[in-house]
Amino acid sequence: MGSGGLGLIGMLRRFDRGLELFGVLLLALLLVTVLLGVVTRAADAPLIWTDEGARFLMVWLACTGWMIAGRRRAHVRIRFFQQMLPEPAWRVMERVIQLAMALLGGCIAWFAITLVRRNAELDATSLPISMAWLYVPMIPAGLAMAAQALAQVVAPGTSAPVLVERVE
Numbered sequence: 001m002g003s004g005g006l007g008l009i010g011m012l013r014r015f016d017r018g019l020e021l022f023g024v025l026l027l028a029l030l031l032v033t034v035l036l037g038v039v040t041r042a043a044d045a046p047l048i049w050t051d052e053g054a055r056f057l058m059v060w061l062a063c064t065g066w067m068i069a070g071r072r073r074a075h076v077r078i079r080f081f082q083q084m085l086p087e088p089a090w091r092v093m094e095r096v097i098q099l100a101m102a103l104l105g106g107c108i109a110w111f112a113i114t115l116v117r118r119n120a121e122l123d124a125t126s127l128p129i130s131m132a133w134l135y136v137p138m139i140p141a142g143l144a145m146a147a148q149a150l151a152q153v154v155a156p157g158t159s160a161p162v163l164v165e166r167v168e
Contacts, residue, residue: 019071026061036050052125055134064137071144073148094152105145108141109142112135112138119131119134
């Protein structure tokens, strides 16, 4: 593979590493937020923003985890019936599944954009931010899902390894 491929592979590795670090940061922020909520409630002086902040962080963390699992191809897949197919049919079915995943990812991103637009003027109850931020992480998550699925259609077997191999 030429230097363009190595550049793309390096860029994807940096993207994956950045995504993992972002997930760690979100997890730490979620932990601190929930801990603040628990401690301040126990002290009978609750911080009003901790519940809502935890909700926002949980959505962002879930979408980040979704992207990480998608990049690693670590999502749960039930392949029982697909494994029973002969090799050519199995390959066709795999491409159909990946195309469906790409369509789903595109739809999620599209509808997330709609949700962001509809909620842009709506303020969060206890935080000085727009409710649109609750839906923002669904856009890159859907796009990442679509891109990963299309990459599997175009070049099957070139991304992260499948955790459960096909039984012959």
